[in-house]
Amino acid sequence: MIDRETKIIFNRAVAPDTFLMGLWSREIVAGARPGQFVMIKAGLSADPLLRRPFSICAIQGNDVFCILYRVVGRGTKILSRVTEGNRLSVLGPLGRGFDFPKADQKPFIVAGGIGIAPLIFLAQAINSDNLTFMAGYRHKDEIVAMEKFSLSGMEINIATDDGTAGHHGPVTELLEARLDGPDEDRRVVFACGPLPMLERVADLTNDSCIPCQVSLETTMACGLGACLGCAVKAASKETDVYYHVCKDGPVFDVKTLYWGAR
Amino acid sequence: MSQTHLKVKIGPLELKNPVLAASGTFGYGQEYADLIDLNLLGGIVIKGLSIKPMSGNPPPRIVETPCGMLNSIGLANVGLEAFLKEKLPWLRKLNTAVIVNIYGHSTDEYGAVSAGLRGIEGISAIEVNISCPNVETGGMAFGTDPDVAAKVTEEVLKNTDKPVIVKLSPNVTDITAVAKAVEKAGAHGLSLINTLTGMAIDIDTRSPRLANISGGLSGPAIRPVALYMVREVVKVVRIPVIGIGGIINYQDALEFLIAGARAVQVGTANFVNPRATLDIVEGLRKYCEDRKIASIDEIIGSLKGNTQPGE
Numbered sequence: 001m002i003d004r005e006t007k008i009i010f011n012r013a014v015a016p017d018t019f020l021m022g023l024w025s026r027e028i029v030a031g032a033r034p035g036q037f038v039m040i041k042a043g044l045s046a047d048p049l050l051r052r053p054f055s056i057c058a059i060q061g062n063d064v065f066c067i068l069y070r071v072v073g074r075g076t077k078i079l080s081r082v083t084e085g086n087r088l089s090v091l092g093p094l095g096r097g098f099d100f101p102k103a104d105q106k107p108f109i110v111a112g113g114i115g116i117a118p119l120i121f122l123a124q125a126i127n128s129d130n131l132t133f134m135a136g137y138r139h140k141d142e143i144v145a146m147e148k149f150s151l152s153g154m155e156i157n158i159a160t161d162d163g164t165a166g167h168h169g170p171v172t173e174l175l176e177a178r179l180d181g182p183d184e185d186r187r188v189v190f191a192c193g194p195l196p197m198l199e200r201v202a203d204l205t206n207d208s209c210i211p212c213q214v215s216l217e218t219t220m221a222c223g224l225g226a227c228l229g230c231a232v233k234a235a236s237k238e239t240d241v242y243y244h245v246c247k248d249g250p251v252f253d254v255k256t257l258y259w260g261a262r
Numbered sequence: 263m264s265q266t267h268l269k270v271k272i273g274p275l276e277l278k279n280p281v282l283a284a285s286g287t288f289g290y291g292q293e294y295a296d297l298i299d300l301n302l303l304g305g306i307v308i309k310g311l312s313i314k315p316m317s318g319n320p321p322p323r324i325v326e327t328p329c330g331m332l333n334s335i336g337l338a339n340v341g342l343e344a345f346l347k348e349k350l351p352w353l354r355k356l357n358t359a360v361i362v363n364i365y366g367h368s369t370d371e372y373g374a375v376s377a378g379l380r381g382i383e384g385i386s387a388i389e390v391n392i393s394c395p396n397v398e399t400g401g402m403a404f405g406t407d408p409d410v411a412a413k414v415t416e417e418v419l420k421n422t423d424k425p426v427i428v429k430l431s432p433n434v435t436d437i438t439a440v441a442k443a444v445e446k447a448g449a450h451g452l453s454l455i456n457t458l459t460g461m462a463i464d465i466d467t468r469s470p471r472l473a474n475i476s477g478g479l480s481g482p483a484i485r486p487v488a489l490y491m492v493r494e495v496v497k498v499v500r501i502p503v504i505g506i507g508g509i510i511n512y513q514d515a516l517e518f519l520i521a522g523a524r525a526v527q528v529g530t531a532n533f534v535n536p537r538a539t540l541d542i543v544e545g546l547r548k549y550c551e552d553r554k555i556a557s558i559d560e561i562i563g564s565l566k567g568n569t570q571p572g573e
Binding site for chain 2: 001003041046047048049050051089091218219220221222224225227228229230231232233240242
């Protein structure tokens with residue numbers, strides 16, 4: 001883990017309000033596992049104050065790692081305006097990443113919106129034609145083109161809420177359609193996206209007894225396990241047991257989390 | 263050139279410099295060990311400790327606000343037993359002051375935590391939290407009434423062999439009344455301020471942004487308030503005061519020292535810049551050296567025009 005002023009190699013829009021930023025750090029590239037994140041300070045002033053957490057979205061060569069982000073507030077707005085050659089304060093890599101699938105397993109990756117970010121890095125690392133990647137968006141304009149990430153010949157399926165591209169409906173319907181049939185016990189699912197989507201993935205994989213890891217997003221202050229601000233409820237017989245997304249996660253076995261009364 | 267003396271004393275407690283990491287923002291120290299040399303700190307104030315482990319409040323627990331943040335962590339901590347077994351042995355190896363922040367849900371519990379730490383090696387002092395706004399009982403309930411604050415202080419003093427610092431709440435009409443009562447009860451020092459109670463609302467859902475509804479405001483947003491309260495308290499007590507509130511750089515720390523604080527605690531800044539404490543130590547050293555100030559003592563309480571008409 002390092003805390004450094006890190007040079008921006010590129011920062012460009014890849015979809016409306018969605019940006020891909022490349023940052024130069026051999027140390028982060030060397031240490032990063034898919035699912036891990038970095039904390040980045042947007043701007044130099046005390047407002048906005050806190051760093052923002054971003055999943056590492058991909059690595060390029062030995063020196064450059066990427067973050068993929070959507071402009072949702074002031075912090076990301078500032079980030080979207082910084083230009084190549086400038087530096088940002090970056091802390092990372094942080095957190096617990098994905099456990100890789102075993103060689104004989106059939107991995108399904110399920111992404112919702114900007115939740116695709118850590119899953120691209122995962123797909124890069126798995127690097128197998130055996131992988132099926134499912135990406136859901138609200139509208140076709142939001143689609144992040146996968147070609148730029150030098151992924152292998154994996155199957156990529158798109159779903160849009162409004163039917164403007166790919167399957168018309170939530171991405172979880174694509175997953176559901178693939179959970180029956182032969183080789184059931186070899187399937188394994190990796191997911192990241194909005195909470196309702198993850199809840200559905202949790203239900204589907206739970207019903208089919210399929211191993212599933214999810215990456216969660218929360219507000220964070222430190223990213224180091226010190227502030228305890230990023231609590232999520234654990235699936236525990238005792239009430240009020242919490243995990244901390246920055247340290248225990250952001251990747252969790254879906255069965256260890258509380259998904260509401262079911 | 264001889265180095266400036268940064269040593270300060272908080273009652274019987276000697277600190278190698280006046281910069282401490284504030285409770286609740288630095289975990290048990292270990293969280294920052296990969297990033298900074300903790301031995302260069304004046305000290306570390308450990309996350310608020312209770313007799314039993316506490317899981318804390320439901321999420322969301324934090325929200326950013328202009329130049330600050332609200333938190334309602336709810337004093338989540340590992341509890342006395344696990345602290346002694348799992349956290350303290352590692353802390354003992356450090357060459358810095360380790361101050362344990364404690365809290366209870368009753369006066370007896372404050373006494374019990376203090377007793378649990380009595381005679382234990384590696385603990386430099388106790389900081390008594392009578393000012394957390396995020397738990398229903400305990401915390402701030404003990405810090406808003408001067409008599410109750412004095413009783414808690416006495417109970418802790420009765421049960422400990424360590425210097426006792428009492429951390430005051432700004433959520434009171436007159437912080438000097440509580441400060442004076444705690445001093446009279448025998449405290450060795452005071453630290454202030456804890457967070458200011460506040461809230462934020464999501465206008466789309468029309469619900470509070472924190473599950474606990476309200477939380478404690480920290481960060482640069484509260485600094486002028488904290489500085490004023492420190493000055494007001496310094497004027498009326500003889501025991502040392504530790505200044506806390508939105509300090510993010512050495513200039514901020516100097517404001518508190520000039521106002522009369524003997525040391526400072528750095529809190530929220532640790533989240534933004536894990537090196538904040540050490541940057542402040544270095545900044546203080548350079549400030550003094552540049553001005554040929556031999557000891558930080560010359561800065562402390564050096565506010566000019568220190569009286570107002572009518573004072």
